[in-house]
Amino acid sequence: MNTILIPALLIGGLAAVFGIILAYASKKFFVEVDPKIDEIVSILPSANCGGCAFPGCAGYADAIVQNGAAVNLCAPGGEEVAKKIAAIMGVSLTPKERDIAVIHCQSGGYNNTAFKFEYKGINSCRSAATIAGGPNQCIWGCVFQYDCVKACQFDALHITEDGMKVVNEDNCTGCGACVKACPRSLIELVPISKRVHILCSSRDKGPIAKKSCGNNTACIACGLCVKNCPTQAITIVNNLAIIDYSKCINCGICASVCPTKAIEDRMLPRKEAFIHEDQCIGCTICAKKCPVQAISGELKHPHKVDPKLCVGCEVCVKACPKNAIEMVEKGSTVALAKEN
Amino acid sequence: MEYIAKILIMAVSSIFINNFVLSRFLGLCPYLGVSKKLDSAFGMGMAVIFVMAIASAFTWLINAYLLIPTGLEYLQTIAFILTIAALVQFVEMFIQKSAPALYKSLGVYLPLITTNCAVLGVAVININDHLNFLDSILNGFFGGVGFTLVLLMMAGIRERLEKAEVPKSMQGMPIALIIAGCMALAFLGFAGLKLG
Numbered sequence: 001m002n003t004i005l006i007p008a009l010l011i012g013g014l015a016a017v018f019g020i021i022l023a024y025a026s027k028k029f030f031v032e033v034d035p036k037i038d039e040i041v042s043i044l045p046s047a048n049c050g051g052c053a054f055p056g057c058a059g060y061a062d063a064i065v066q067n068g069a070a071v072n073l074c075a076p077g078g079e080e081v082a083k084k085i086a087a088i089m090g091v092s093l094t095p096k097e098r099d100i101a102v103i104h105c106q107s108g109g110y111n112n113t114a115f116k117f118e119y120k121g122i123n124s125c126r127s128a129a130t131i132a133g134g135p136n137q138c139i140w141g142c143v144f145q146y147d148c149v150k151a152c153q154f155d156a157l158h159i160t161e162d163g164m165k166v167v168n169e170d171n172c173t174g175c176g177a178c179v180k181a182c183p184r185s186l187i188e189l190v191p192i193s194k195r196v197h198i199l200c201s202s203r204d205k206g207p208i209a210k211k212s213c214g215n216n217t218a219c220i221a222c223g224l225c226v227k228n229c230p231t232q233a234i235t236i237v238n239n240l241a242i243i244d245y246s247k248c249i250n251c252g253i254c255a256s257v258c259p260t261k262a263i264e265d266r267m268l269p270r271k272e273a274f275i276h277e278d279q280c281i282g283c284t285i286c287a288k289k290c291p292v293q294a295i296s297g298e299l300k301h302p303h304k305v306d307p308k309l310c311v312g313c314e315v316c317v318k319a320c321p322k323n324a325i326e327m328v329e330k331g332s333t334v335a336l337a338k339e340n
Numbered sequence: 341m342e343y344i345a346k347i348l349i350m351a352v353s354s355i356f357i358n359n360f361v362l363s364r365f366l367g368l369c370p371y372l373g374v375s376k377k378l379d380s381a382f383g384m385g386m387a388v389i390f391v392m393a394i395a396s397a398f399t400w401l402i403n404a405y406l407l408i409p410t411g412l413e414y415l416q417t418i419a420f421i422l423t424i425a426a427l428v429q430f431v432e433m434f435i436q437k438s439a440p441a442l443y444k445s446l447g448v449y450l451p452l453i454t455t456n457c458a459v460l461g462v463a464v465i466n467i468n469d470h471l472n473f474l475d476s477i478l479n480g481f482f483g484g485v486g487f488t489l490v491l492l493m494m495a496g497i498r499e500r501l502e503k504a505e506v507p508k509s510m511q512g513m514p515i516a517l518i519i520a521g522c523m524a525l526a527f528l529g530f531a532g533l534k535l536g
Contacts, residue, residue, distance in 0.1 A: 006412065011415060011422070014406070019426075022433075025434070030437075122504065122505065124503060
């Protein structure tokens with residue numbers, strides 16, 4: 001009997017003693033953790049992408065509660081998560097527009113890259129770009145070893161048949177992982193509502209830039225876009241045109257005047273504005289906002305859009321307080337006007 | 341002087357010759373699991389050194405003052421598991437309260453090693469080799485150092501491996517296991533060392 005009883009008592013006693021000690025210790029050494037931190041952690045997407053610049057989701061939650069970090073820094077979670085965190089923290093939320101990644105280079109595929117030599121090395125952009133200025137002739141362009149695609153956790157970057165990289169705007173959360181991964185800094189985060197982008201990063205002088213671009217779509221710093229921009233949003237710095245997105249109104253004029261097609265207009269095909277006269281109260285806001293003076297009309301009288309001048313930027317649609325302006329197919333305004 | 345020499349011999353033998361991971365094959369789970377990044381490998385290593393040293397001390401006491409007097413040495417394994425698990429839990433709570441900075445660097449790894457077989461292994465080996473109390477602690481400490489060394493080496497290799505072009509079927513765990521095998525072969529070279 002004792003051969004069973006003694007071991008059972010010993011182990012049981014040991015376990016009981018440890019149990020009591022631990023139970024006591026958990027009370028004695030209890031560290032109060034703010035329950036808000038746990039709540040926020042459960043809301044965050046747990047991708048630990050680091051887009052908020054804190055070490056992981058738990059680190060961000062900690063920073064929100066302890067150091068009062070902003071509640072809308074989680075790019076993958078977007079507005080929804082920011083709203084929930086704001087509710088927990090009891091702060092009001094200023095909505096932040098979603099950013100997406102834009103690759104400022106149209107070269108970098110199997111068929112549209114001018115090569116200096118064939119690169120056969122470690123499968124990484126960082127490595128390819130450091131060897132003899134990179135394998136392609138343009139020392140600013142994409143070396144397509146796809147570090148950006150590998151860095152993307154949200155399946156937002158895809159490789160086409162030509163070896164080009166495409167950003168899937170629905171999947172892109174604007175976390176910035178690809179921005180950090182690109183050794184040539186070709187990728188930038190841009191608010192999703194901005195639809196006109198300069199897709200070149202070459203700081204070479206015009207002729208060299210054009211020659212070394214395998215796609216012939218280099219920015220040659222001719223300055224046409226700068227001259228034609230109605231809001232002075234474009235400047236040329238180091239032989240490269242750069243859009244100041246805080247001023248850009250999506251008019252797309254720069255894209256239509258660019259001789260090398262270095263500027264992409266993602267609003268194509270553009271429509272034109274049409275003012276429904278029965279709804280227009282003649283407030284003149286649209287005429288004032290129109291970047292190309294395509295809208296005319298007197299105060300308190302219905303306004304009209306000149307279809308020849310309209311560039312389809314949709315600025316007037318957003319400006320109209322009565323929602324009297326509609327975007328219609330090009331050339332259909334004349335017919336609509338007759339109906340009225 | 342003689343004692344210092346003894347300690348040195350013990351250090352070399354438990355770090356290199358009888359390395360816990362590569363010649364005793366204990367603690368393989370964290371060795372393969374936590375060796376992807378050098379930072380976390382270092383944190384894990386420090387936690388293992390710490391736990392192995394105090395676990396050696398406590399299990400030796402349990403063995404000498406509880407199991408041997410009652411003649412229940414055959415309960416070693418279960419008693420040690422119980423002791424180590426409770427000890428690690430207690431230490432985790434204690435550190436969280438008294439040294440938050442230390443808890444931040446070690447904390448995440450502590451629960452992971454509660455049932456690590458390297459920790460249980462060192463306790464059993466101490467008893468089997470009839471080491472005294474102080475030697476047991478030293479053995480645990482140096483065993484942990486050996487574990488950390490190998491873990492850091494592995495993490496270093498695997499960080500470089502990230503950049504290498506590995507055939508698709510070999511990517512990830514297969515290549516890691518092959519590297520572990522090569523390292524074990526290399527450590528076999530220490531087996532010929534004769535000390536003391």
